[in-house]
Amino acid sequence: MFEIVVVPPGADELSEQMGTKFKFWYQDEVYGKTLFKQGRPGTGENWAEKLACEFAELLGIPHAHYELAQWQGRDGVIRHGVICPSVVPDGARLIHGNELVGGKVTVANADEKVNNYALRNHLATRVFQFLHQAADIIMPPQAYQPIEGVHSPLGVFIGYLLFDALIANQDRHSENWALVRTSEGFYLSSSYDHGSSLGRNETDETRSAILTTRDRGQSMDAYVSRARSAFYPAAAPGVKVKAYRTLDLFQLACKMDPIAGRAWQTQLGRITEKQFGDVISRVPVGQMSDVAKEFTAKLLQANIGRLLSLEI
Template sequence: MEEALEDYKIYDISHVESDLLEPLGTKSKFWYSSDGEEFLFKSVESSNGIRLGEDWAEKIACELATLLGLPHAHYELAIYKGKRGVITKNFISERGEQLMLGNELLETFISSEDDNNPNIQYVDDVYQIMVNTVINKPIGFSSLKEIKTASEFFVGYLMFDALISNQDRHNENWGTINTVKGIKHLAPSYDHGASLARNISDEIRNIRLTTKDRGQEVSQFVLKAKSWFLNRETNSRIKLLDAFNEYALMEREAAKSWLKILRELDDDKIHLLISRVPEELMSPVAKDFTFKLIQCNKLNLLALSSNL
């Protein structure tokens, strides 16, 4: 039986002064310093309007990644001058380390006819990059059984994407950290705010939770989630489950190890970490829907074990 815990703290950082505007993406975000360390604040507000739910989606994903032992940037709920968001400590820890994003790593794989598509990425190309270029596991994270290299950890990232319906693993949302000695390590997983169907309304969530129409059920809804990996023949986005399965067939032992970790993850622990989101940020129906979404994705992922 799950034991009730306190809600996650919402850190008020209204007193900080921003050091540097973050140029990537559409969200309102900035770096600031605290006790000699760098932090990034990401608001739910953006140039396209308010993206409510990105804060709790990021926090839930962070806590779920912790349970799985998946390398990830750590996020806390935050508020800055009335704006909701999250804060995360810079995972570039050493002076001179550099983050190289996936789009840079993919340049040698992109043909001239693909130049007009900045989001181009194929599963097998990324596999080759992980095996031949990145090679090393994320800095500061321990090896797991059958999971020791960059590629073996990255297949876990794709499992995680399918688990949380993260449709935003485009080629700037993964990368490598280059050390001062020139050694490359897979960067931890980061930027999961566009996951857990955080953008649908509570009305739609309630319909999907209570409907008698099988086509409207959560179990069918999650099957629609798409990755940012493309099909080579059609250049259309493939499903999250297909992206994981395609990569898993090239990293069978690591994929089986990740699925074993997922199988052993207790549903009560998942329910508990969702319940700790403050109710002013996330409604009860949103919590129920999110738990059901993760449960359905977990079952779909475990069903792929027979392919490996």
């Protein structure tokens, strides 16, 4: 089973302002500067973050490290969440995507019920072109262990998009990817913040219905096909557009570097169903229901099939 790290009482010396969740930085004896982030009650954010971390490791995606955790606040309430050591080395700075990429603002359809980030100027082709054109000054993540065919920051980023499609991550908005500026230069940051994935907000009732239905429109295949990214196509001012679906976004990115796209497909094809299942089984009792575990395994199987069937 995965360990549940106990964060020391009184560790909340610094607060983290970015985002909507309760979180704070503290100095961990093992990991150094570390973020505790509380999962919202009634969601699977904590187990989704931990599982995504382990799946990224299987795939060879450079990623932030997450552990399940709990912390007792000054009010005596025990809060459940995850911890994550900083992805930014001492003396370095994280530069988010919204600081790097400008362009036209795209407008989401009102019926998408998206968060505010979806209204920002987060154009897919602009991001891809930025990473491609700046390849001579931006390095892949320092934690990246090269795989054959993937040698550029864009190539690694294409891996992030395959990973998003695999876990149905719909939260790769412009503050959920970044560069790290160090004294040695600029690096693409490791992937981070994957809690909005794996259908973690669904109820067990909904999960059971999806797993057992004979209605193709409500099946797992239909469910995963609806997952959207936080990247948008270019549009004229005032024109309403929808975000790319996660699978379509990966396929679009592969047009910029098909060799990298095929390399990540190969990486994915090497992981067995048992390996994924073994990871899921390690979530402690009480953190994730049996239905949620079965649902997660089926979601991965559906997305693996879709990703491996793509012709790039």
